[in-house]
Amino acid sequence: MSGFNVQGLTKRFGATTVVDDLDLSVEDGEFVVLLGPSGCGKTTTLRCLAGLERPEAGHISFGDRTVFDxxxxxxxxxxxxxxxxxxQSYALWxxxxxxxxxxxxxxxRGRKDALKGGAVExxxxxxxxxxxxxxxxxxxSGGQQQRVAVARGLVAEPDLVLFDEPxxxxxxxxxxxxxxxxxQLHQRLGFSAVFVTHDQSEAFALGDRLAIMKAGRLEQxxxxxxxxxxxxxxxxxxxxxxGNRLELTRGEAGWTTASGEVVDLGGRTPERGAGDRVVAxxxxxxxxxxxSAEQAPAHHVVLGATLVTKEFGGRHYDVLVDVAGQxxxxxADTREHGAWLRDAAExxxxxVGFAPSDVRLFAPDLDERPQTGLAVAGTAGSTGGTGTTGGLRAVTTGV
Incomplete structure (x- = not known):
């Protein structure tokens, strides 16, 4: 196999476009993760690759073989x-x-030789x-069922393995x-895979590349x-x-918060052009x-804040603060701050302090809010939950 290619893939449910002119390639032996919130189109993309949904437009090829045009x-x-x-639902008979x-x-698939030759075992x-x-x-148990589902997905040595939030x-x-x-199985067997998830830790751990989706398109x-x-x-x-978002405005003294505190970013500029407003x-x-500011490492930004809440987490406190209305x-490390933070009132x-090198800057007109989901009636799997019906349909067709 020479890889898998998707070009111009478009899928609609009624008037709603769920996958929008998507291009994606998967190299032979590569593990690509589709990452995004519910409703971004990742599961629908997967189902189009599987042939469980028919796109309105596009081209899908597995190596030199066209499977959809x-x-x-x-x-x-x-x-x-x-x-x-x-x-996701295991979909075991x-x-x-x-x-x-x-x-x-x-x-x-009619593979009697494999059945008799110990492939299942x-x-x-x-x-x-x-x-x-x-x-x-x-x-x-649930874990055992999912491992059985993984074994079923690999037993026929397929060209491509698709994982729907498993x-x-x-x-x-x-x-x-x-x-x-x-x-470990991917490292050992080297199969090509597309894995759908909304969990960043899964994506970072498994993916050779990440495809972050937003409103049916690839964002990165x-x-x-x-x-x-x-x-x-x-x-x-x-x-x-x-997850921390701090809006800054350019003034005569440089970048400032809404309360007027100066934020020295060490000459850092937004990744994309911005005017007099920026989001850190x-x-x-x-x-x-x-x-105190004196206790902060050199060149760190230190800002005044008020304590909103704190939650004990063992070796640390999960702390929420307000900085200039945000x-x-x-x-907060319990050993360093536990003595006074334990009794601190809201x-x-x-x-709070941070190193300018840890900040990423963006123009504020970018949509920073993840999608909350597209309500598409009657489309199992289109928003990240495959469901029993969709799952058993796939099993009956041999995947």
Whole structure:
């Protein structure tokens, strides 16, 4: 295979455009993560790749083979696209044993040789479920069911494996375990994959590249490190963890907050051109409580604030402060600040500091608010939740 390409993909539900002229490429053996909030079009894109949704326009090719072309009226059915799919809802047949669930894609493809040759057992062993082969899904935990679903997605050695938020139904501990297992399987087997999630930690851990989506389009496509270090827009910055937003205005003394405090950014300028207003974005880990400006490291910005609330978190407090009418969050080390912060009252004056190098600056006319979701009636999977119907449809076509 020479990779997978999507060109001009457009999908509408009624008058609502969910995927909007999307271009995306996946190199052979690459793990690409579609990242974004509910309603941004990531699951619908995945379902178009799988053949579970028919786009209005566009071209999809797997290597040199075209599987969809709106202009040439090509639309290869799901079971002929040689894909594997892992669903959020597991989508296991309740009346079939684990062995038969894993082997279903081989059965649909007529791969009797693989069924007899131990392919099911090898797939189960890859995800540590070989001891469960004769059980039924109802006899398994959620984590076990999802591992079975992963084995089913890989058993036929597909050209492309599609993951539709497969970890979202698991508790935190199991989510980390299954995520690590998927990462190890990809490293070992080298399959090509597209993985849908709204969780930035999953995206950073798994992706060779991240495709951050907004309103059906790609907002940024790059490696996890580049996305983390250089978010392409305020929207991306907000979504990948830079939740603190501070508006600044240029005056005679330089950049100032709404209350008039000067913010020396060390000559830093917005990634995109701005006039006399700019938005500074910071991660909570980059913002620190300081007892006085003198105690802050050299060249750090220190701003006056008031305490809004604090929550004990063991070795740190989760703290919310108000700076010039804008609420910012941070973590305060218990060993350093616990003695006085424990008894501090709401509204108490505090100070916060940060290094200018940790700030990312954007023009304020960028839309920094993530999408809250597109209400599309009757479209299972279009907003990130596949549902049983969509899942079983995929299983019956052999993915």
């Amino acid at each position: 709106s202009g040439k009226h090509v639309d290869v059915s799901t079971h002929k696209r040689n894909i594997g799919m892992v669903f 309740p009346h079939l044993t684990v062995r038969k669930n894993i082997g279903y894609p081989l059965k649909v 090898r797939a189960a062993e890859m995800v540590d479920t070989q001891m469960l082969l004769d059980r039924y899904p109802a006899q398994l 970890l979202s139904n698991l508790d935190a501990r199991l989510r980390d375990q299954v995520r690590t297992q998927i990462h 496509l790059d490696t996890p490190q580049r996305v983390f270090d250089e978010p392409g827009s305020e929207y991306v910055a907000a979504f990948i963890g830079m 974005r910071l991660r909570k880990q980059d913002l620190h409580l300081v007892r 609420q910012l969050s941070l973590e 509204g108490a004056p505090v100070q």
